[in-house]
Amino acid sequence: MLRQVELALGDCYHCGLPTPVGSQYMADLNGESRDFCCPACLTVAQIIVDSGLSSFYSQQTPSGIAVASSIASEEFSLFDDSDFQQQFVSVLAGGLRSCTLLIEGMHCTACVWLLEKYLMALPGMEAAHISFTEQRAELRWQGEQLSLAAIAAAVAALGYRAQAYCMDNLSRSRTAEQRLAMRRLGVAGIGMMQVTMFAIALYAGALQGIAQEYRDFMRWVSLLVATPVVFYSAKGFFIGAWRGLKVAQPGMDLPVATAIGLAYIASCRATLAGTGEVYFDAVTMFTFLLLGARYLEMRARHYSGRISSDLSSLLPSTVTRVLSGANAAYQSVALASVVVGDLLLIKPGHIVAADGHVSAGSSHVSEAALSGEFMPLAKVVGDTLTAGSLNGDGALTLRVEATGPALKLQAIAALLARGQAKKPGLSLLADRYASIFVAGILLLSALSYGYWRWFATAQSGHEAFWIMLSVLVVSCPCALSLATPAALTIAGNRLRDEGLLVTDGQVWEKLPTITDVVFDKTGTLTKGQLSLVGKRLLSNVNEQRCDQIAGALEQYSSHPIASVLAALAATALASDINLQGGCGVEGTVDGKRYRIGRSDYACALYGATAEPAPDSGQWVLLSGDQGPLCWYELQDQLRDDAPALLERLHERGLKTHILSGDSSAQVALLADRLAVDHVVAGASAETKLDYVQTLQNSGAKVLMLGDGINDIPVLAGADISIAMDAASNLAKTQADCISLSSGLLTLDSLLDMATRTRRIIRQNICWAVGYNLVAIPLAAMALIAPYVAALGMSISSLVVVLNALRLQRLGRRWFASNSVEHMQ
């Protein structure tokens, strides 16, 4: 019995990819029927639900889980290899083993929960601790009950990928840096709370009178608590300031260190002498706020850094070697042990691990990773294969001709270096101004000390010192040095909620100057996967019947086009199938012969040469023995929000470009539809980089969006680059921003936020400068009591932070109205 199948698109319940409703992969989970895009997702979902972990689906973020892939279990035998065990597994007392694995594919904290629960349920597992931030799992298990290969297989069963984790120096130093920052921040926070509490007593005392002994006691206690904050928490500022001085390039650390150092010394002096004012509260609060901003900044930086930046991480770590000899035997080996001349078996769906020629088998191979061209190419015996490309439907035997540094993939690395070298240099303008400001203040306080000491005879030397301190403290560059980071931190957090991670602070500075936006096509403006967009009937056979025939035939092919059309029919009725690689499928449905595929192939069934396609799109023809039946149009679909984004970019007066590795007419069609200003089709990684550099040489500031490995050099070379959600890890490490959701409109949010942030920063700097212009002369004229100066310093910093907080509010209102607009 046949079910009518509509081409309505739902989402795969597991990975969220668009899936035809009523696809052949359905399962009843907890009493509800769910659709899946592929059998692998279905299997994973079944495992999750059967293990009682179904709340995973209610907690995971909607941006999509790594698509499950089914991997045969022999892949994991390497984990039990004795060499491997010796290197990575440590044996503990009582038969316990421990090992750290790198887990790939975790995209949200729900994944952590799922993996921990699932792994802990394995018999013999003692402890499974998974860190999302570091993307790794620390495991402890009973060696007799459980093998590492079984653990790796369990991880893979959920759709993640386990790899041996070898802690390199970079990640070790990152962990150390992160912990040190946390320790300093914590000590500063606890210290600040205590000192502020004592300060409230002191301020109240200053207003309504306090006995000398209590006041001095409070000051001594404040000194005691503030000391570790200054010497431990603020140590980084002092070291940074000293380093800057040594190379004669004082940065923002110098004013900060000067302020903290002098305010602390003055307060100590006042405490010891029992006269004057103390500023311990301002010192600790300022230290804490700055450390907090720096900590958040560091986390964003580490996020992009934690993903492997090594090109070879694109290749599988284990491969299947074909052993020479009469009986074809296979062996799982590490990629590193493969040498030129080896034969490797590349299974369907696997990544080609080395450069070479096909020595047996035939398949379709996608070189999207290298060329950006995502339509698979047919490969038969004698054709070349390039490492990094993805094998499609058939198994291939590869004769290895190059491995390691000799791979063509490494050519990308050379281009990358070129892109990075051309990257416009850091602008340290704000820091330079701050240095001048600090030098000016130091000079001014020295002058006022000199004046009051030697010219104003009414004052003694002791009072002149306090006036000098008032000048220093009241002018504290805190507000000035907090003005920018406070705004940047808040804007960055706001955008992270929105699905865009800014990993380089320069983005904010450069965004308002952008003149050109360059897009990659596949995977950036489009979704990067084919779907059925149109049909054209050519005979009196009705549409439903055509769909049934097409679906029935395509069941037997695993070409990407076939998988789209196969979803048209729920049951297979065809028999006597003949697959013609690169052409199409022929088969018998209800006693009649039909063909589906390329026009010339399909027409040959009824004796014609070829039927012209309706237009320049990508069409597949279904024909019977009497004549053609129906055209099907397939297209890589545009992301839903692409037209809206392009419209807004044009409204902003930005020029738009498409640089696509795709050389088909599709590129021009798409550019036409989106009214993009300039289009380059068939561009290689090198052409792309050249194009962007030519733009830059003519004075343009370029924002680049891309995702593929062929986009990496150009991402590195552009003024600002954004890597899409699905981008390769390497592309992400080269980008200044990473899109965490699949929406394109976040780019518009980013541009908007950048304008707002710049406005807030200007306001903050105006306030800080204006405050200093008023307060410094007053202090130099000895009109400001030191405790008022300390209060002024705290309040000016608070004003700056509160003003920056408005970014959060403004952002929210803007996003709310924006999303409503978008929905309409």
Added chain:
Amino acid sequence: MNSIFILVPIALLLTAVAIWAFLWAVDNRQYDDLDAAAQSILFDEDPVARAEDKSA
């Protein structure tokens, strides 16, 4: 008012304990992953285990 000469040192002692506890927690990797811990509370307990608890 003389009580502050006792109370404040006690507060300082507690502060020292708080700092020690914090540093201990950092060294014991409690702060290494701030993302997962923040959301773990939102997850229900394993429903299978809960059902077994009830029947037991």
